Amino acid sequence: MSWTRDGKSGRRGYHHGNLREALIQAALDLIAAKGPAGFTFAEAARTAGVSAAAPYRHFRDRDALLADVARQGFERFEGILSIAWNDGRPDSFTAFGNLGKAYLAFARTEPAYYSAMFEVGVPLEDHPELRKAGDRAFAIVRAAAETLAETMPRAKRPPALMMALHIWSMSHGIASLFARGDEARRKLPMTPEELLEAEFLIYLQGLGFDGMAAAG
Amino acid sequence: MSWTRDGKSGRRGYHHGNLREALIQAALDLIAAKGPAGFTFAEAARTAGVSAAAPYRHFRDRDALLADVARQGFERFEGILSIAWNDGRPDSFTAFGNLGKAYLAFARTEPAYYSAMFEVGVPLEDHPELRKAGDRAFAIVRAAAETLAETMPRAKRPPALMMALHIWSMSHGIASLFARGDEARRKLPMTPEELLEAEFLIYLQGLGFDGMAAAG
DNA sequence: CACTTGATGTAAGAGCTATTCACATGAGTT
């Protein structure tokens, strides 16, 4: 990949050519390497091979770059959640579990995106596209919860929005406490994945789903 | 309150008298007012009325102050969790629910402590007392889970540690997504408290607890 | 082709911050 330079050595001239993308990539690398707090605008510029002032041609300020990284993260997140849900196949109960696994897998394999999305406190009100991207990702979970809820007889059917919020917060809780990067903040008797799967099963059982029978 | 100065105006002389505590208080105020990223060592010093170099007599660096704030936070947290659990009274099922409410109440009423404890990424390995304080708080939840588990017949009894981890991560998930400070990151059809209580009930039901009958 | 224009880069600087060092102060102890 070469967003920063052409095949040869050095800059392709005075202009970079693809600085915006290069800065986003640099931000991801830096966050991955040194944590969300270790990222600086200046170092991203240095990584991309431009002066410290150049990034301001592409992002209003440091937060705007982070917000864009987070937005991109939510878009990818939406994508992997959507694939995991797979329109409720093979059955909505199983697919629901896959959703949780995908959530955790994302936090684990893309810690830089996950940090930008949930940890770096970018104010949502200042970046409406960010909120929208987050809402679209959540919508996948919500649609899944609706489908699953409809497999229940109407009388016992739980509110789908509530289910979605529960699933999201369970996953987020486990991801942020136990599955950040590669260093476990606390020693566990089981993997975060097993922990989350068990939590899902217990929760769904509490709602009256009994696994195999709920296929649909 | 006057950790910083004596009753009158100005400093009580060349020496501050209680700078360490004043800095911790300043950190809490600043985090509460401007978010965890808005806190600076220099401004804490200014708030306390000393030069920017003075804090280094009490804390190795900026992180050490934050770690101390977080440690104090975990100690208070342990206290309120312990009070909420109240040795399992009036019955372990009810007391367990109170634990969750107390968790959320802490995140809500002490956002500065909560930020320092969970959001500001102070590396745990560099601050063993911090980890210990966190472990002690978690131990309350774990003991509660053990007591509650013992109300079940041995055959159906769930692993208490797993229960404790589930409860902790549920609470943390809801707290960090929906109950930060006074600004809700997402509009909800119910309060975070209600959301968490419902999640607890569903989860415990999934484990086979049926509320009233589980008193003990 | 020469000339303008707009996007994108640079250099320099103001105003922050973290951190360190040599030095000042003063409270408590002999």
Add this chain to the structure above:
DNA sequence: AACTCATGTGAATAGCTCTTACATCAAGTG
């Protein structure tokens, strides 16, 4: 009174964010 140690000061270094004035280049236009 003299000593000493904990605690605070001032000044210096280095790095970061963000702004401003200016430089460069690509693309279009007469």
